[in-house]
Amino acid sequence: xxxxxxxxxxxxxxxxxxxxxxxxxxxxxxxxxxxxxxxxxxxxxxxxxxxxxxxxxxxxxxxxxxxxxxxxxxxxxxxxxxxxxxxxxxxxxxxxxxxxxxxxxxxxxxxxxxxxxxxxxxxxxxxxxxxxxxxxxxxxxxxxxxxxxxxxxxxxxxxxxxxxxxxxxxxxxxxxxxxxxxxxxxxxxxxxxxxxxxxxxxxxxxxxxxxxxxxxxxxxxxxxxxxxxxxxxxxxxxxxxxxxxxxxxxxxxxxxxxxxxxxxxxxxxxxxxxxxxxxxxxxxxxxxxxxxxxxxxxxxxxxxxxxxxxxxxxxxxxxxxxxxxxxxxxxxxxxxxxxxxxxxxxxxxxxxxxxxxxxxxxxxxxxxxxxxxxxxxxxxxxxxxxxxxxxxxxxxxxxxxxxxxxxxxxxxxxxxxx
Amino acid sequence: xxxxxxxxxxxxxxxxxxxxxxxxxxxxxxxxxxxxxxxxxxxxxxxxxxxxxxxxxxxxxxxxxxxxxxxxxxxxxxxxxxxxxxxxxxxxxxxxxxxxxxxxxxxxxxxxxxxxxxxxxxxxxxxxxxxxxxxxxxxxxxxxxxxxxxxxxxxxxxxxxxxxxxxxxxxxxxxxxxxxxxxxxxxxxxxxxxxxxxxxxxxxxxxxxxxxxxxxxxxxxxxxxxxxxxxxxxxxxxxxxxxxxxxxxxxxxxxxxxxxxxxxxxxxxxxxxxxxxxxxxxxxxxxxxxxxxxxxxxxxxxxxxxxxxxxxxxxxxxxxxxxxxxxxxxxxxxxxxxxxxxxxxxxxxxxxxxxxxxxxxxxxxxxxxxxxxxxxxxxxxxxxxxxxxxxxxxxxxxxxxxxxxxxxxxxxxxxxxx
Numbered sequence: 001x002x003x004x005x006x007x008x009x010x011x012x013x014x015x016x017x018x019x020x021x022x023x024x025x026x027x028x029x030x031x032x033x034x035x036x037x038x039x040x041x042x043x044x045x046x047x048x049x050x051x052x053x054x055x056x057x058x059x060x061x062x063x064x065x066x067x068x069x070x071x072x073x074x075x076x077x078x079x080x081x082x083x084x085x086x087x088x089x090x091x092x093x094x095x096x097x098x099x100x101x102x103x104x105x106x107x108x109x110x111x112x113x114x115x116x117x118x119x120x121x122x123x124x125x126x127x128x129x130x131x132x133x134x135x136x137x138x139x140x141x142x143x144x145x146x147x148x149x150x151x152x153x154x155x156x157x158x159x160x161x162x163x164x165x166x167x168x169x170x171x172x173x174x175x176x177x178x179x180x181x182x183x184x185x186x187x188x189x190x191x192x193x194x195x196x197x198x199x200x201x202x203x204x205x206x207x208x209x210x211x212x213x214x215x216x217x218x219x220x221x222x223x224x225x226x227x228x229x230x231x232x233x234x235x236x237x238x239x240x241x242x243x244x245x246x247x248x249x250x251x252x253x254x255x256x257x258x259x260x261x262x263x264x265x266x267x268x269x270x271x272x273x274x275x276x277x278x279x280x281x282x283x284x285x286x287x288x289x290x291x292x293x294x295x296x297x298x299x300x301x302x303x304x305x306x307x308x309x310x311x312x313x314x315x316x317x318x319x320x321x322x323x324x325x326x327x328x329x330x331x332x333x334x335x336x337x338x339x340x341x342x343x344x345x346x347x348x349x350x351x352x353x354x355x356x357x358x359x360x361x362x363x364x365x366x367x368x369x370x371x372x373x374x375x376x377x378x379x380x381x382x383x384x385x386x387x388x389x390x391x392x393x394x395x396x397x398x399x400x401x402x403x404x405x406x407x408x409x410x411x412x413x414x415x416x417x418x
Numbered sequence: 419x420x421x422x423x424x425x426x427x428x429x430x431x432x433x434x435x436x437x438x439x440x441x442x443x444x445x446x447x448x449x450x451x452x453x454x455x456x457x458x459x460x461x462x463x464x465x466x467x468x469x470x471x472x473x474x475x476x477x478x479x480x481x482x483x484x485x486x487x488x489x490x491x492x493x494x495x496x497x498x499x500x501x502x503x504x505x506x507x508x509x510x511x512x513x514x515x516x517x518x519x520x521x522x523x524x525x526x527x528x529x530x531x532x533x534x535x536x537x538x539x540x541x542x543x544x545x546x547x548x549x550x551x552x553x554x555x556x557x558x559x560x561x562x563x564x565x566x567x568x569x570x571x572x573x574x575x576x577x578x579x580x581x582x583x584x585x586x587x588x589x590x591x592x593x594x595x596x597x598x599x600x601x602x603x604x605x606x607x608x609x610x611x612x613x614x615x616x617x618x619x620x621x622x623x624x625x626x627x628x629x630x631x632x633x634x635x636x637x638x639x640x641x642x643x644x645x646x647x648x649x650x651x652x653x654x655x656x657x658x659x660x661x662x663x664x665x666x667x668x669x670x671x672x673x674x675x676x677x678x679x680x681x682x683x684x685x686x687x688x689x690x691x692x693x694x695x696x697x698x699x700x701x702x703x704x705x706x707x708x709x710x711x712x713x714x715x716x717x718x719x720x721x722x723x724x725x726x727x728x729x730x731x732x733x734x735x736x737x738x739x740x741x742x743x744x745x746x747x748x749x750x751x752x753x754x755x756x757x758x759x760x761x762x763x764x765x766x767x768x769x770x771x772x773x774x775x776x777x778x779x780x781x782x783x784x785x786x787x788x789x790x791x792x793x794x795x796x797x798x799x800x801x802x803x804x805x806x807x808x809x810x811x812x813x814x815x816x817x818x819x820x821x822x823x824x825x826x827x828x829x830x831x832x833x834x835x836x
Binding site for chain 1: 430431432433434435436437438440441442443444445446447448454455456457458459460461463466626627691693696697698699700701702704705706708710711714715716717718719720721722724725729759773774809810813
């Protein structure tokens with residue numbers, strides 16, 4: 001099945017909005033084993049939209065359309081598609097009922113009601129977040145059109161919950177995916193270790209770069225039923241985990257911070273943070289996780305030497321002798337915050353995020369990290385690799401490394417690898 | 419002039435990369451007054467790419483192409499375009515020289531050298547960040563093709579520095595833009611205040627939503643020379659500033675934190691932060707600004723009541739009586755961190771970021787902010803508006819509000835508006 005995406009919206013052409021919908025759908029189609037060959041962005045212009053629909057019908061078996069389903073005068077997608085397909089629009093009673101439910105006692109304008117209109121022959125796709133339902137409809141040529149709202153937080157759940165089952169039926173197969181998440185090795189090294197696993201047809205294994213330079217491996221399997229697909233995927237998932245070893249921090253988890261908070265919560269333990277160059281980013285990422293308050297009470301941003309001494313007890317003499325960016329000071333910060341806060345673990349981070357502030361001995365990108373535990377303190381340096389990736393990247397990578405050190409400690413892996 | 423964008427790269431179709439290039443170019447074309455009618459994404463496939471080029475030639479006066487200029491076997495854009503235009507590729511001596519400069523003493527492979535190949539008749543566009551030059555070439559039909567590297571940090575400066583002058587020449591005009599940045603009013607309200615300014619043809623004024631729900635107004639003017647364009651734009655810039663008043667925090671500045679750090683640095687003053695629900699985000703944003711160490715030494719993340727008492731001196735009795743999320747505690751946090759750190763200003767933030775933790779009296783999205791100065795303490799509440807925007811949005815908006823309160827104080831505006 002050949003697919004294409006049409007993203008509708010003048011705000012996309014004006015650059016007001018970045019087309020994350022197309023990237024999301026691209027990933028999902030790849031996981032479904034459906035070949036996406038084209039993405040087109042058109043404005044809220046019925047003439048151009050009709051052209052795009054006609055062209056798509058001529059060359060693709062599946063056309064995913066985002067945008068233009070709302071209640072305003074610019075929302076033309078359904079009417080234009082109905083015209084191109086040569087069918088009329090009717091008011092779907094189930095959609096109308098769901099719209100009324102959404103609005104409750106509030107009055108609904110005529111514009112709002114247009115969202116319940118469906119082309120003849122269409123299957124509505126439920127919108128559990130916003131007002132506009134999507135729809136699936138097959139052209140007489142056999143092309144399947146699926147229409148979704150533009151906003152990602154409405155489109156994404158609609159695609160996953162409503163559209164994927166329909167597509168699985170059509171493909172006569174069920175697809176399951178598992179995301180093996182890793183931190184610590186680059187994509188090239190991962191690909192080498194996975195070798196022929198990435199060439200296989202079913203299950204497939206593909207590497208992706210995630211946020212903060214993490215690499216994740218998506219294992220996808222296709223079978224007649226969900227149970228068979230899972231059974232088919234699992235040996236590959238296990239093989240990927242075995243080959244990658246300790247860099248794997250979870251399967252189908254959101255990120256390192258989620259894993260660390262969960263592990264700490266399991267043990268009823270707490271972590272405290274003392275940050276210099278990361279400036280509060282580590283505390284921010286920990287507190288991104290709902291429930292972090294059960295495992296985190298104290299974060300310090302000791303951005304000057306004086307603050308390190310005043311709040312953490314880092315000796316002035318140590319700062320004078322070794323400098324703030326040193327293993328000694330990182331250790332002192334970690335132990336200091338653990339002691340002061342009463343937490344079970346203390347993390348200290350001190351480095352040169354750049355772009356300024358580097359010297360030959362302590363170049364931009366050098367960051368010392370320390371993890372203080374009851375078993376002692378682990379100290380590690382991140383060193384610059386290749387081209388300077390920028391201040392944000394250095395800070396994010398440092399926060400991730402600190403989380404990964406704690407993750408390894410909590411899960412019984414070597415805290416400092418190789 | 420009608421324009422379209424062709425984004426080349428299978429990684430875009432697979433959803434590995436989001437197409438920020440198209441959004442950037444869309445904004446820039448809008449500022450140049452050039453009508454963008456289509457964006458197409460195609461994979462690293464010579465057949466489809468040639469089709470896309472031919473179609474574009476038939477309907478657009480300007481075609482911007484991103485991707486596929488690098489040294490790998492997938493990089494086909496130049497060869498494919500040359501074939502479609504019916505010209506050959508030659509090795510440009512200036513490009514070759516610049517490539518040699520880039521590599522210095524390191525050996526250059528044959529693949530790398532292909533980046534110096536240019537279609538006959540092309541004008542190279544200098545790449546000051548990476549290896550692959552871009553190019554501009556006119557088809558016999560009159561369509562102007564401009565090719566850029568895919569990576570945004572190479573494409574964006576190349577477009578602004580190399581392509582815009584060429585386009586200005588072709589448009590027989592120079593375009594200048596000014597970004598008036600605001601915080602505190604929604605886009606709808608801003609549009610109302612700007613009224614007819616947004617309907618004008620030259621200069622134009624357009625509103626955009628930026629990061630963290632800020633709204634900025636882009637004023638663009640077109641004239642024969644740069645001086646004339648600036649002279650034409652300035653009265654509109656001043657009128658926009660006059661109509662929007664205190665919500666304007668700068669023109670052509672990067673963000674609130676940059677303005678605040680600059681203002682503090684001018685006065686040789688410092689700020690310290692005490693955060694609860696924002697979890698370190700405010701300190702992180704302040705330290706995003708290079709040079710923040712001159713104005714920021716201490717940030718505290720007092721995520722538990724006990725920590726607020728221990729580190730800031732917030733009385734236990736106050737916490738018991740009013741709760742952590744209260745104006746009393748926000749004030750106590752701000753005054754406490756100012757006192758403890760010796761800074762000139764203290765900021766306290768305490769609220770309910772959600773999604774859990776809300777009550778009827780203190781719903782999700784309620785955040786109390788306090789700014790402690792030598793003239794007294796300013797206290798303000800952010801309250802939920804409409805649908806819950808999510809944990810990240812509540813936290814970002816709170817950090818922005820805190821920065822804005824300090825910005826207003828430092829620039830002599832009312833800290834708490836209306």
